[in-house]
Amino acid sequence: MAGPTAGGGGPAQFPKEYAARQAMNQEATIYFAAAVAGLIGIVTVFHLVRVAARNASLASAPTVVASPFFYASRLLRNVLLRKVPGLPSAGHACLAVTYVALNIVLTFTHLLDNPVMSLKSNVASRSGWLSLANMCLAIFLGMKNTPLGYLTTWSYERLNSLHQIVGYTTMSLVIVHAAAYTDYFGASGNLARLRVIDETYGIVAGFTMLTLVVVAFTLRRRYYELFYVVHVSFFVLTIVFTGLHQPDIPKRIFVITATGAGIWVFDRIIRIVRVCWYSVGNTATVYPLPHGGTRIVLRKPPAGARSGEHCFLWMPSVRLLEMHPFTMAAMDPLEFVVASYDGFTSDLHKFARASPGATVRASVEGSYGSFPDPAAYDKVVLIAGGSGASFIVGMALNLLQRVRPGYRQSVEFVWMVKDYDHFDWFAGHLSTIRHTLNASISLFVTRSPQPDMTITLGQVDLHNAATPYTPDSAPGSPVDLEEKYPLPLERPRSALVRHISDPEKSGADSDFSSPVSHLSASPAIPYLQPAQAAGRSHVHGIPITYGRPDVSEIVRKAVDGTPVNQRVLVMCCGPDGLTTEVRNTTARSISRKGPTVELHCEQFGW
CATH class of the missing domain: 3.40.50.80 (Nucleotide-binding domain of ferredoxin-NADP reductase (FNR) module)
Structure with missing residues (x-):
């Protein structure tokens, strides 16, 4: 995304070449978006066709025309539903492999072939564009209110493994982007370029994103509350410094960054509005259960919620600034049964034991989850x-x-x-x-x-x-x-x-x-x-x-x-x-x- 100036040539010296490279980078980004949309479309169509066939009871007696589809569908599901190491299923693995291969191909192909522009600078520029596109995809997959929950059977928690893969891929592209440009500037005797304020913002953005990845590996499973605070805080910093790294709107790079930020803010607004709405006149009554369990009965459930779905519970009497997702075990009244482990759940159970039957202020946000009827x-x-x-x-x-x-x-x-x-x-x-x-x-x-x-x-x-x-x-x-x-x-x-x-x-x-x-x-x-x-x-x-x-x-x-x-x-x-x-x-x-x-x-x- 950056471009050299003194010592290595730049947009001022080679305006046509840089314009051509930017156009090719934009095309590659469009190809990436189209390919991802195509993958989503394939999964969506496959799901909707199966649902339609099931509702029409065609699977029990398929016609001659429909039989090949049903047999192929069952053969695929026999393979794709199986567990693979590190991912929920072979289907997830196929999507992940296709996605990673797509990024590799687009990073090293369709590059500008011009003696003025070195391969290292072209790869550095391309990986920067793709890292932004992937960051937007990671934000989209991390949305709680994702439209994919309506198009497929995958709500946000079932997309989380793909969200992680996209995040790791984005970090890899950022590393390629930074390393290639640093090597290029060093070889052309222009390391002073890295001290330009726009590039400094980019370096900070790279390290804040690296912090997200390191924290995900080290804290996510053991200290989730700490991980979540760091994850959200450093994500916001990453978005801000990425925008400052390339603030020129005509380059369209800033537009991609703003789009990702907009997706995240839109999702947050929906969640905040829900929490405020369901906090009006809402209370929770808590009861201790054997072996560290806690039963929570909520007065006001979210509209349209079904038992088996989950929602985020806010109980300021336990922890003021935290919300945690729990499965709704029953409705009418809405009931959660929570196992105590650590953090919020441990404090919740201690509160229930100290004040059994206590009624406190509460709210919920959701509901989430998709499953067959x-x-x-x-x-x-x-x-x-x-x-x-x-x-x-x-x-x-x-x-x-x-x-x-x-x-x-x-x-x-x-x-x-x-x-x-x-x-x-x-x-x-x-x-x-x-x-x-x-x-x-x-x-x-x-x-x-x-x-x-x-x-x-x-x-x-x-x-x-x-x-x-x-x-x-x-x-x-x-x-x-x-x-x-x-x-x-x-x-x-x-x-x-x-x-x-x-x-x-x-x-x-x-x-x-x-x-x-x-x-x-x-x-x-x-x-x-x-x-x-x-x-x-x-x-x-x-x-x-x-x-x-x-x-x-x-x-x-x-x-x-x-x-x-x-x-x-x-x-x-x-x-x-x-x-x-x-x-x-x-x-x-x-x-x-x-x-x-x-x-x-x-x-x-x-």
Whole structure:
């Protein structure tokens, strides 16, 4: 983007050559934008055609003309849905490889071929233009209110891995841009050019962007709150100094920078307006749960929200300047169930324990998240690991509200936890799901019960228990409130899980970090009464099995047992090992002659 002057030639000495190079750089930027739009168009069309075919029930009996499309679609999904290292799926990997290759090709091709302009200066200029275009793309993919959420099944959290790849690519182009120009100026004896104020602004912008990348590698997973503050602050600095680096509007470089800034500001304005709107007359009531859990009941939910989606929660009494995303486990009233890990969630649980049943000022922003309509499928398989049940329970309750009268639908619900007291977080909802949906519910405890951990639902340690959540202190609900909001059973212990319900934090339950295996419980344990085994035997009549299930077998049996003219939806939320196993097994189960299979993995691990 910069250009040499004294000592190396510049626009004043070679105006035609520089004008020609700028025109070619603009063309390359347009090619890049067109190629990215084409990739988005391909994904969008593929998604919309599949949705239209599913709604028309064409997949169960495809015509001669449509058969090649359906068979090709299933073959592709069998491959593209599978997990690959570092990315959610092979489909993400294909997009990433195509995108990186596009940048490499455009950086080193279609360059000005003129003896006056050196290759190094041409590459430096081109990489500068492309870095700006990529920065705009990174901002677009990072939008919370992204239009891609309406065009495809990918809302912002599912685009985050691509957002990161674009960010790293942008940083790489900036490094090429800076290194090539520095070498060029040095070879032409014009290093003084780097002390020009416009170039100084560019150097500062490069280092602020480098800080974003370094912080993403080092702080994002361990200290998310600190990462977020640094990320936003240094992003703003990067935009400002990039604009100052090339402030000339006629060059059109400034226009690209202003476009990226405009996208970001527009998204922020939408979010701020929502927070202000939903803060009017809104309150949250908090209740402590066993094992570091916290239940939050909000008075005023966001318009059009559905259980299973998530929104950003603001509770100034806990932390004034922070908002965090949590899954909406239930609606009417809006309910969050939050696992305590660190930072905000830890402070939230401490507040709930200190003031159980307290009602405080709150607001929400959202809702976000996109997923298939579970009511559109003949069989639904819901699999949760740890606190991933927030999403899976939300989907079951979502289905409960959307299922058509008289329509018999097969629902399988599988939930794995490390300690059985976690079942108390959703005990009432499990009972509702079982009886209202006639669902098959399987509950698994992956840790063997300890003799001193025996406790049954309704027993309360009066010395340690907090004020109970009773019908007198809670808003009404279609479910019996004593079941929906069970009494706290014991003093919450140290956090055992990362916060899967928080999409902007890494989620990893160590007990599920590797693919689950065949049931490993002792045959003498699973169905014993609490007096015979040191653990509960059921939750509201739903048996508890001690051991790890064979998740792959559960998915295979669900798909194989479905007629070819029906549709199966597999949904999973939990740690990496669990979602990888579910993802790969479901992908392998998509066959040319089998039922229609859809997969949705809700995993927030960045």
